[in-house]
Amino acid sequence: MWRDLLPLGRHPGSGGYRRYAWTGADAECRAWFAAQAGLRGLRLDVDRNGNQWAWLGDPADGDAVVTGSHLDSVPDGGAFDGPLGVVSAFAALDELRRRGTPLGRPLGIVNFGDEEGARFGLACVGSRLTAGQLTRDRAHRLTDGDGVTLPRAMEAAGHDPDAIGADPERLARIGAFVELHVEQGRALDLSGDRIGIASAIWPHGRWRFDFRGEANHAGTTRLADRRDPMLPYAETVLAARREAELAGAVATFGKIAVEPNGVNAIPSLVRGWLDSRAADRASLDTVVAGVEKAARDHAAAHGVDLDVVLESRTPVVDFDHALRDELARILRRDGDHGTARERIPVLGTGAGHDAGILSASIPTAMLFVRNPTGVSHSPAEYAAEDDCLAGVAALADVLEGLVDR
Structure with a gap:
């Protein structure tokens, strides 16, 4: 067989x-x-x-x-x-x-x-x-x-x-x-x-983080003029690791979609999926709340909009x-x-x-x-x-x- x-x-x-x-x-x-x-x-x-x-x-x-x-x-x-x-x-x-x-x-x-x-x-x-x-x-x-x-x-x-x-x-x-x-x-x-x-x-769940910025030329746009959603996304990935370590849980950004997904283009959208799991609901809630707060803080700092969507949750x-x-x-x-x-x-x-x-x-x-x-x-x-x-x-x-x- x-x-x-x-x-x-x-x-x-x-x-x-x-x-x-x-x-x-x-x-x-x-x-x-x-x-x-x-x-x-x-x-x-x-x-x-x-x-x-x-x-x-x-x-x-x-x-x-x-x-x-x-x-x-x-x-x-x-x-x-x-x-x-x-x-x-x-x-x-x-x-x-x-x-x-x-x-x-x-x-x-x-x-x-x-x-x-x-x-x-x-x-x-x-x-x-x-x-x-x-x-x-x-x-x-x-x-x-x-x-x-x-x-x-x-x-x-x-x-x-x-x-x-x-x-x-x-x-x-x-x-x-x-x-x-x-x-x-x-x-x-x-x-x-x-x-x-x-x-x-x-208990575990999946959350989708949509970082929306502004597409622009990678070679001619000054760093100070950019609204690059990849930056707050990257900082959110690191925040997820920190929050999971603090709570004795796990958190993973394992899937990402980028638009327009060009080598020489600043993205207009970075969409990442968070998978998080913990021994109890309180710990899971703590991790996800911490990740979302970090994501919103970093998005605001870079002039990027953020939507967080719960896609599934299992007690x-x-x-x-x-x-x-x-x-x-x-x-x-x-x-x-x-x-x-x-x-x-x-x-x-x-x-x-x-x-x-x-x-x-x-x-x-x-x-x-x-x-x-x-x-x-x-x-x-x-x-x-x-x-x-x-x-x-x-x-x-x-x-x-x-x-x-």
Whole structure:
């Protein structure tokens, strides 16, 4: 499975992945998912929001157990973020069949669409729509960098954009969702553990900073006469780092758009996107307020106008405590299918996931697989095969404990 998926959407120059929503690479990944479901005799179901579901048993029976993740990527992302959870889901099902595990509940594997938000600027679009956290009207206004709207992209890929929206009936049939994911940090590597359980997702958000100045000639305009928006933007980037360090949080300006974007032209517009995350809402609010104040002060000093737009915000997510504790009991009892695991670390994360979005609607939990370098959202992202196989075994144990009860 891993070999078949590996080349899909991979950029030959960077070695990273460009699996953006509703593109050719996305279609290839969806075809791969459908093929894996078909090989196992699973019923494939594509919901109104484009998420793919593969079912063993009838989800209409209710109280289903679902696992999976996503197959899309950030620009030049790594091979593990998202796909590891989907591949491991199919592999765990294979292991349950090898064990002869009886299914007391329906079992589903899901590929959520547009989790990374790389194309339209909003993360977890597929799960947000399903959970009713993104309205159809707002989704229809999402536009990519080339001016293509989400509805147009969906329609070009053969999906009806007018059908998207909340799907409470589908979610009501799910009793538990467990997402396996490569850890996006080094906590497990530092503790010497292969597998961990997520406790919570930090609150996080994305803000767009629009610095509007005046385009002019780079060679003939005196420095004193310039209204250059690049200067307050650059100072704001540095301010974000300072505010994050003070609050024990993280803040990143990782995306920028410049107009007119000419080498010999002073910009008229510099648009930068801030991603900030913290252990609690108060710390996050402190960071963002500090960054915005610095941005406004620097913009005023350079005669530049500034608009700050909140594009998305996700509160702290505490995963379902009862489900989390059940996972810990199962893993301690059933390590290596009968040999108890000595310890199951529980750790928080600053990364967002579909499981976090769904947690407001259904019981959700997450398993993490060790990342030896902590690198993620990069072609250098990596997890050792032995650790990945340990993740499959842990997921199989968890699914067995949940469906056979």
